[in-house]
Amino acid sequence: MKLLRDFLDKQKPHFEKGGKWEKFYYIFEAHETLLYTPKSTTKATGTQIKDAVDMKRMMMTVIIAMVPCLIFGIFNAGYQHFIAQGQDVAFFSVDSLLIGAVKVLPVVVVSYASGLTVEFTFATFRRHAINEGFLVTGMLIPLVMPPTVPLWQVALATVFAVVIGKEAFGGTGMNILNVALTARAFLYFAYPTDLSGDVWTYIGDAQVIDGYSGATALAIAAEASNTGAVVVDALSNSWHSGLFDFGNLVWGQIPGSIGETSVIMALIGGLILVLTGVGSWKIIVSVFGGAYLTGLLFNLIGANTYMQMPAEYHLVIGGLAFGAVFMATDPVTAAQTETGKWIYGFLIGVITVIIRVVNPAYPEGIMMAILLMNVFAPLIDYYIVQANKKRRLQRATV
């Protein structure tokens, strides 16, 4: 350990003012502080002690919360590959793991590599410290991509999202839109064929079995609505027996984006975020609440079979759980007042279900719902803050 510390101390002067690599100070600092916490102390005035928390630890907590989704996603990518060929493999098998890892890990690596390149470049040119926010974004992006996504698209989307979605607004803490969802939305509209349709299962050169369909539960539900079939029946009549049963939708051995399929894993992540206080439980609960109540409302209207689908299905199909736990809770783009968080989360749930059921163009609604509410979050906060100001003014007239 001492060797490493000595090495860093020896290199440091080169990066400090007047050193030969002065320009790259913040890149050096980012790596140094990753290994060792800085030895900075509190100032002469102000609090003499500081809380042990810091941004790195907070962001790391989110990454830890995503690990169950990532691991499950890797196994699932491999598992879907095999059942599409009619091969019966165990879900948690080495075969699933290997195929899944080969497809998923490169996406993770490309996402981090391209995003951190942008972050380091901006930090160097704009001379500011590197914020840890991308550590989370870099993991979120792979988890919302299909396993078959071309790697160059991942790189392109990540660069676009970080530059246009974040740095253009002033960097970490200033962005309006969730960066990971910006990346996904970019691909969704720029390369729709690679992000919708039969992209959810990696087939490769293998031969699929007769009757195979790569459709997700969302696509089946939308299709059933068009033909007038009962959605739950359509789901249970899938090509692989029991694939879209309620239980399996919750568990998540279904085609979909890498990290979004398992509600259980998302909820484990959610539990970690809530127990550690890093993610807002108000937002998570209200997204689910909003989606469920809207589902019930549609049940009452019942104009088509999608509307008649039991409301609880809305909570387990698609990426609602993953979005509620990891995307909606992004503190920068969510509502920042506590009352605002309830409204923000609730409306995300409501809009998600409306987009799913009423809008024929997009099978999934959570991405658009969160991005839309990202835009409206400052407005929600504005009214909450105005209410606070008004209470103060009213007190003045008493």
Add this chain to the structure above:
Amino acid sequence: MSKFVKLKKGFDIKLAGKAEKQIAGVERPDTYAVKPTDFQGILRPKVLVREGDTVKAGTPVLIDGKNDKIKHTAPVSGEVVAVKRGDKRKLLEIVILADKEIEYVQFPTYTISDIVNLKTEDCLEPMIASGVWPNIIQRPYGIIADPAAHPKSIFISAFDTNPLAPDLDFLIKDQDKYFEAGIAVLRKFSPSIHLNVDANSEVSGLLSQTKDIQINKFSGPHPAGNVGVQIHHIDPIRKGDIVWTVSPFGVVQIGKLFLEGKYDASRLVALTGSEVKTPQYYKTYTGGSIKKIIENNLKSDHLRYVSGNVLTGKRIGKEDHTGFYDNQVTVIPEGDYHEFFGWILPSTKKLSFHRAFGLLSFMMPKKDYVVDTNTHGEDRAFVQTGVFERVIPMDVLPMYLIKAIMAEDFDAMEALGIYEVIEEDLALCEFVDVSKHDIQAILRDGLNLMQYS
């Protein structure tokens, strides 16, 4: 019409090294200092003495050139040994070497019944001349009170919830008559005097017997003892309002001036902190050097000496002097070390309000922690939300207020309640901040903007 206010939000910072309720048998310090930096709103400090001059306790040594009525006086009699200046000749402190026997400047003496019949102007005169006046702090802005102002109320917080805070009752033990006289004097300035006590401890006889004041009870974690929080819940400061606050020690000092005719700066100071061998109380005068009280009483030598508590105090050297308002000295370890993977390794030894991965202190809420001065991270953009709101038991939105100050948005600062807070009220925000902002310094910038422009 006393009120009971139960507060839930906040955070008690539990540190090792609370002072035992005993008074050390150590001689009083040799040197004492008057420091203009202890006060808010001294724009042009002017020294009235030179090195070599002899002074009595109560002799004016410093005034504000902008407001020369209020005298800052010597806490002890003796010889002025130094007038220290810093960069750009900024006045730092006037140091006085104390006599063995303190001589006092004589002011008129009264009995309690005399005080009741005194006019306000007659009360004011000795107060601003003797050096007791700066005990009265004016809100908004937390400045020394303007003698010409008419405060709508005066607030006294009888307990301190800051980390390792001294027992305020113990500090003014057996001084009941002075306290009563002090209250009688303060009544001249405002009809409404509030004394706020800790609902969870017994109210001492001295406080409960004081007449003609409203006694309110507060319960809850820090900052329930902060007078700003108490004002917010009892009689909030609106635009244009003026409220004065005084510490119980200040009230006693004012009372003593009238009953005995002298500026008596003798006080108890609690020596606290994890690095003190025997944390206890020490006899000294206002602005005393800490040299003698820490001598042979420390566990190690790489230390941070703080005049005041760890949230609002100031760093001082080991031979420096305490601040005018401070009745506590805290000694904690310096934290200038690197820690390998310190940002992620789990630890039960690190104190945190948060529960993020590896921060386990929430599981042991009763434990007393040893906390050093390490910042545990670097400055970052605002990212996490909703944390400040959990430690501030007031209907203010601290993050919006801080952002309004950073944007220099005067209307927003006013509307968001900047008049209701001073640094100490938002000190917990600075402690818990994930992004490590200097919240208190930012708030003072905002207060200065509001006050002077």
